[in-house]
Amino acid sequence: MDVYTIKPGDTLYSICKSYDVSVCDLMMANKIRNPYNLRIGTKICIPSDTDPTEAMEPTEPACQGTLYTVEKGDTLYMIAKMHRVSLNAIMEANPDIDPYNLRAGMKLCIPK
Template sequence: MKRKCYCVEVYTIKPGDTLYSICKQYSVSVCDLMMANRIQNPYNLRIGTKICIPGEMDPTAGMEPAEPACQGTLYTVERGDTLYMIAKMHGVTLNAIMEANPDIDPYNLRVGMKLCIPR
């Protein structure tokens, strides 16, 4: 049975933070933290970014599952897509997409990659 992961705390990235230091502080694996926050490049943390600290839900705790990280539409990158083309297609700016997806490399989109398109 696949375990369910919930956001047990929201953490704001500070100067000097690394994924390893955050994971050590909260006793979670780097892999779990990366998956919970869709982090693709662990060396590209942006100060001020809020991330979910994942954990398993205790059914007696009365916690609700974490809301999806994307406050907009999820778009799956297709062959030939560029960030500019995706922004234009959805009527948003490049900056808006990059702010909603702080861990993407705009010059290295991969087919199947999920992008958050903000409202």
């Protein structure tokens, strides 16, 4: 397994293309949940000779509440207010979500 250090301008796609690995394999090998949140200087492992029969399909974590689909123009504050829960509760239930980068179609867990 090779180790790669994230540089400015890198994307998972560009790294995968350079090493001839799939984005899915790279994400699974490094437990990357948000492919758009790469941090410069982070070291990641590049998998080699991955057996596709061993790859597991990623699963969505169970939501202990309501699953909400973000709509265009939504903010985390608006969603929290609409569902009568605190902003912190939504952020804790969705640790992989960047509250400043919500996009229409994203799924959020709204805790009970």
